[in-house]
Amino acid sequence: MDYEALRFIWWLLIGVLLIGFVVTDGFDMGVAALLKVLGTSNDERRVMINTIAPHWDGNQVWLITAGGALFAAWPTVYAASFSGFYIALMLTLFALFLRPIGFEYRAKIDSETWRSRWDWALTAGSAIPALIFGVAFGNLLQGVPFYFDDILRLHYTGSFWALLNPFALLAGVLSLLMIVNHGATYLQLKTEAELKARSEKLSVMLALVCAVIFVLAGVWLYLAVDGYSVTSIIDTNGANRTTDKTVLISAGAWFSNYAKWPLLWLIPALGVAGFLICALASKTQRHITAFISSSLAIAMVVLTAGISMFPFVMPSSTTPAHSLTMWDATASETTLMIMFVVACIFVPLILAYTAWSYFVMRGRLNEQHIRDNSHSLY
Amino acid sequence: MDIVDLSRLQFAFTAMIHFLFVPLTLGMAFLLAIMESVYVMTGKTIYRDMTKFWGKLFGINFALGVTTGIAMEFQFGTNWSYYSHYVGDIFGAPLAIEALMAFFLESTLVGLFFFGWDRLSKEKHLAVTWLMALATNLSALWILVANGWMQHPIGSVFNIDTMRMELTSFSEVIFNPVAQVKFVHTVSAGYVTGAVFVLAISSWYLLKGRDLPFARRSFAIASAFGLASALSVIVLGDESGYELGDVQKVKLAAVEAEWHTHPAPAAFTVFGVPNEQTQTTDYALKIPAVLGLIATRSVTEEVAGLSELKEKHLERIIRGQEAYVLMTQYRAGDKSPATINRFNEVSADLGYGMLLTAYTDDVANATAEHIAQAVEDSVPKVWPLFWSFRIMVACGVSMLVLFAAAFWHSAKRTVDKPRWLLKFALFSLPLPWIACEAGWFVAEYGRQPWAIGEILPTHLAVSQLSVNDIWFSLGAIVVLYTIFVIIEMWLMTKYARLGPSSLHTGKYDLESPATVKEA
DSSP states (O other): OHHHHHHHHHHHHHHHHHHHHIIHHHHHHHHHHTTHHHOOHHHHHHHHHHHHHHHHHHHHHHHHHHHHHHHHHOOOHHHHHHTHHHHHHHHHHHHHHHHHHHHHHTTEEEEEHHHHHHHHHHHHHHHHHHHHHHHHHHHHHHHHHHHTTTTTTTTEOTTTTGGGGGGHHHHHHHHHHHHHHHHHHHHHHHOHHHHHHHHHHHHHHHHHHHHHHHHHHHHHHHHHHHHEEESOOOOOOOOOOTTSEEEEETGGGGHHHHHGGGGGGGHHHHHHHHHHHHHHHHHHTOOHHHHHHHHHHHHHHHHHHHHHHEEEEBBBBSSGGGOOOOOSSSSOOHHHHHHHHHHHHHHHHHHHHHHHHHHHHOOOOHHHHHHTTTTOOO | OOOOHHHHHHHHHHHHHHHHHHHHHHHHHHHHHHHHHHHHHHHHHHHHHHHHHHHHHHHHHHHHHHHHHHHHHHHHHHHHHHHHHHHHHEEEHHHHHIIIIIIIHHHHHHHHHOOOOOOOOOOHHHHHHHHHHHHHHHHHHHHHHHHHHHSSOSSEEETTTTTTESSSSHHHHHHHHHHHHHHHHHHHHHHHHHHHHHHHHHHHHHHHHHHHHHHHHHHHHHHHHHHHHHHHHHHHHHHHHHHHHHHOHHHHHHHHTOSSOSSSSSSSEHHHHTTTOOOOOEEEEEETHHHHHHOOOOOSSOOHHHHHHHHHHHHHHHHHHHHHHHHHHHTTTTHHHHHHHHHHHHHHGOOOOOOOGGGGSSSOOHHHHHHHHHHHSSOOOOOHHHHHHHHHHHHHHHHHHHHHHHHHHHHOOSSSHHHHHHHHHTTTHHHHHHHHHHHHHHHHHTTTEEETTTTTTTHHHHHHOHHHHHHHHHHHHHHHOOOOOOOHHHHHHHHHHHHGGOOOSSOOOTOOOTTTTOO
């Protein structure tokens, strides 16, 4: 395997990890974000929390792994994105702080106020990261203001407030709503009676809204967001020369990959179809179909963003030549190879024991079960 | 304060708070596995209750370990972006492998540990607990491989085209001797922490005359596990000393206040007051030859002193200055063979040249004062290291005595332990945390002025953020962590006071309905 192939594989693997994160941690974030929306009593909210209690921690490791893999496989991208989006990342971090302790401490004290506060903490801790991740992608698509100096130190010249532009906010809303919807489809699978009925109703609406926003964002991207393209030859098999290329900013450039390979249109199309099927399946109480189609839809949304930008991963709006691409911002060939082998061994193992843990905890939960096990459940 | 000070402060704060929770997780995970094994082997439900009750306390602690752990992973990118770019090729790999190999397993199984009791057979649940404990330790292994590489960076080479360090031998990175001794020393310290925790709280029940069978059994398991761990932490700490003598001479000299090289074998300073002005240690109480034995395992080898090490640093800074200048020329387009050849000759000292960037932007024309200043700052301050090391050792020895006494009384099977022993155990509760924090301080402060030993200076490693950005994040983190730690301590105390009654089995001392309405 050569360097070029490894670089492409790692573009795919980062995608797999991000998709693993939104599909798994996405539904527990969605459930937590819905605590105050769908749960009308403490017992109902406990049902909701306990559907995800055994799994949220494992799910969240997809995020940790995506971060670690970014560090190892795309060190410069990790450095540039995390320090560039500093305040946004810090807010995400503060929100994420609230989840482990929210889940663990909420049930420890039998008091309405105590539990209600943790419900809000869990809601914020799950909704804010979902929103910010979307905003971050919205900004990546527009390019981010940064440049490298002569020893390749990164200087970010934008501000936090500039991140909150209309297109990025739309992407943020899409990200939040699709994750909330994903949580609702999970609740359809894991709850009974009232709670299940409310989740179905919500999914029908949310999935349709998501489909509309996704299409709208696509149109907006086509009409009003300039894309980037590399105009020099990148040596895809050579050492990174991150700052030695020429890059052109032009309208419609984010659609050039689709023009080159029309089959790629299937990806966004499947995203829209996934949302539509999800709405229909929720309406007709096909819970497994609803959950799977929601998973498919959000996976396709992430892939659409990745494919549109390919080979860029973090374009620079102020110094386009310093844009980071998946060809020239990667780790060395040795590291990519080692990490590829490690991923080949461990990702299937992870999928296996994660599946087993879902199998062990299978079945629906109800309020009676919560009351009977009040002291051992969350 | 500038961005370097603030970034360091933030990292130190988040890392030290994170490490309040990590050692207890490391130790408790094995104690839970041992308790549950006894349950599965004997079928006595009291051991299941022990697993569940100590598991509750484990869970309260684990939540904050996860919370503060996320901050650690984010921070390399957010606050140390040049570091991430410069060494991510090597440093990122163990972090990613940690997540894939260990943290996934740990986090998935911790869910089954808590919620799988009625859904798994006894044996399967036990397997889950053991695997969780194993994963926790594997996690520590990879983190310490990463940290060991910061202390002693091997298996890698500088690439002038990509302007970063790149991996040449992953096996060297994994089998880095510093990483290996740090791993065993750190996890043993974690086991000691878990054992002191269980021993102290059990002693409190015994002092109060509560839940005696439960407390005695917990006491016995903790004392045996603790004795073995305390012995290993000290032996392995000594091994660390030997590794320091071998590869981190500056840190060793600072820890031991070895201002000058003395004839072998070097004496060990038990106590004294390091004086930076005179470069001597006042009121020093010395034992002949012991330091030489620890650091070199011989009576003929010298232990290098700080002033001699600084002389070497001066030479390396001057060569490093040349390397830095050649590197800039090359990157500006001068790719002549002469430049490249000369750079390759001096490139090992590039990091030392980078030290100069703290004092001047124009490294090529650095003055003699700049160089003298860089030499002066090329070793860490002595007194903080000297003292934290001695605090760590004193705590360690005290805990060893505690476990020896506790184990002796457990092995004799005396039903009532002497009250002094129980009080000793109870008041020892903070010791493992003090020792762990002091130990990490020695490891990390002792590496200064380097982020990556002799490769990348700390001041260059930071992200180019604004001071306000970091004040904001640091302030918010301090406020949030303080609130979290207060809540955690409060819950921990509350559940420790409730004891096994919090399980609502109906078998324990406090279970009159009025006392345990909560939980």
